[in-house]
Amino acid sequence: MRMERLGRGGTVDRVLGALAERARILAIPAPAALSGEWFGAAAVLVPSVSVESVPPAEVFSLPADAPGPGGADRRFQRSDDRPLIGGGRIGYLAYPDRIPDRPALPLAASGWTDTVLRLDADGCWWYETLGTAPCPDDLAAAVLDSPSTAAPPTNATESTNATDWHIDWTPPRRDEHRRGVEHCLDAIRAGEVYQACVCTRFTGRWDGDPLAFFADGISRTDPPRAAYLQGSWGAVASLSPELFVSLHGDTLRSSPIKGTLPLSADPAGLRASVKDVAENVMIVDLVRNDLGRVAETGSVRVEDLLTVRPAPGVWHLVSTVAAERRPGVTVADVLDAAFPPASVTGCPKLRARTLLTRWEGSARGVYCGTVGMSSPIAGTELNVAIRTVEFGHDDSGNGVCALGVGGGITIDSDPDAEWQECLDKAASILALGDARAAVQHTSSGGDGNS
Structure with missing residues (x-):
């Protein structure tokens, strides 16, 4: 070492x-x-x-x-x-x-x-x-020798990354998402589930450099759990705010996010929202159960409950659950017990997962999975792969990409509000393209007012 x-x-x-x-x-x-x-x-x-x-x-x-x-x-x-x-x-x-x-x-x-x-x-x-x-x-x-800036750029003319990238996004179908939410509400009324995370996805065409997209994303939005990987298969650029699980020594932690408002709203509204609080508490109980499958008896505890924290473009309710792992438990055992993350599935977990495959219009892909690192010295930290763009190619070699978004549905959910929450979560990522276009317009001699 x-x-x-x-x-x-x-x-x-x-x-x-x-x-x-x-x-x-x-x-x-x-x-x-x-x-x-x-x-x-x-x-x-x-x-x-x-x-x-x-x-x-x-x-x-x-x-x-x-x-x-x-x-x-x-x-x-x-x-x-x-x-x-x-x-x-x-x-x-x-x-x-x-x-x-x-x-x-x-x-x-x-x-x-x-x-x-x-x-x-x-x-x-x-x-x-x-x-x-x-x-x-x-x-x-x-x-x-890389130039340094004292703070992240505050407007479109202060780009810190010269390499080009471009994405043409196609929005998801609102009617398809609404049907999924309504099916979920029917299942809640029937007692099949108490809560489930219904998702949809933006699709796009891209060219340029995915790493440049990620560099712009972290410089402009500063997400706490961002991650980037690239290979011959494509790239994953995750601008996630959420910790799925960490393992340091024998201590496991997970910090599920449930409850969202745009940054323009009063964050106090999250703690006052019966729907958002209920959604978060249900997922905290699910995380306690997941970690309990690999934890020492009596060690599972809630270290933080219903804290309001900022994330790119939104406010979130965040809680933290911790536990001590049983002797011999490996990272693979933790994944067997807790993956996919509780916050992107529902309660009860197995039934919610089954129903979600019927309610959603497409497969999730890397979205709602996890990105992270396992170090023999430092331990393991894995995010929840939300606010995550997947870069690949179609059969003709053209660049195709996807951005998943979604939200937890409870008995108090309104389909229109759930759709708006999806748009709020995607907004900070979609806005990166607007900022990039403004930089290019300015650098090419435009007046910036069009």
């Missing part, structure tokens, strides 16, 4: 761009990224990683000879008592229900890295490796 302090360098989006250019020059695989609140860091970047399709059961598996016990050994802790990261397996796992015959992206993909770049809370970059090799000069230059 080796760690080097590199110093203050570029912002995450700019360093990612420099790493992508380095990968092109060296003809090596593209970088990957975790940005926001991962492993006690502001960002964890993988300079280059080959992300390939793998069996779902192996997506976050670790080698038997991995060097550390999941963050419990003080040899692998920094001076602030947070674990080093060093490397690990980074990947995604798609939502497991209603899988099409030919899914747009693999059901699971991951890759192993011995090296990461960590950005700490004070703005300092660090080089960490599970091996002993010093930081290559060109890698340090990619970090330190």
Whole structure:
């Protein structure tokens, strides 16, 4: 294990761009990224990683000879008592229900890295490796020579990423979503479910660079659980605000989100909403049950209940459930017990999952799955793959993409309000294209007023 302090360098989006250019020059695989609140860091970047399709059961598996016990050994802790990261397996796992015959992206993909770049809370970059090799000069230059900005851009003329991308979005069918919500309400009245998350999806055509889309997304919206992966199969750009599960030492945590209002609304309205509070509490109980399947008896606890937090474009109600895992429980066991995430399924979980495959117009794909990293030293952190764009290609080689959105339905739900919630959740991502177009118009000499 080796760690080097590199110093203050570029912002995450700019360093990612420099790493992508380095990968092109060296003809090596593209970088990957975790940005926001991962492993006690502001960002964890993988300079280059080959992300390939793998069996779902192996997506976050670790080698038997991995060097550390999941963050419990003080040899692998920094001076602030947070674990080093060093490397690990980074990947995604798609939502497991209603899988099409030919899914747009693999059901699971991951890759192993011995090296990461960590950005700490004070703005300092660090080089960490599970091996002993010093930081290559060109890698340090990619970090330190990348221009830095003091704050994220505040308007469309302050783009931090020069690489082009473009998406033409097609909105989902409102009537199809409404039918799904009404079927769910019928099932709630019949006692089949108490709550379920009914989803729909925007589809699109894209060209350019998906990593540039992700870089723009994190610089403009600053999501706490963002993640990016790329391979020959396509790319996943997750601008998620939600933690599915973390495992540090023997402690499991999950922070389900249920309850949404646009940022323009009074956040106090969330705690005052009978529907949103009931939705969150039901999912908290479901998470308690999921974690309880792999936890020490009596260790499951609610550490935080119904906290209002901002996310890109919206306010959310967030709770946190924790537990101590039983001896011998692995990450694969946790996924068997708790995946797919409670907040994107319903209560009771198995019945809700079955009914959702009938109510929704298309398969979810990576949306509502999970993206994250499992490190032999730092432990495991996985997001809920919401606010997530999947980039692939059709049979003719044209770029196609998808953005899933949805919301929890309870007996108090109004179909029109649920549709608006879907639009509110998608708004910050769709607006990235408007900002990109404004930048291009300004840089080409337009007056910016059209």
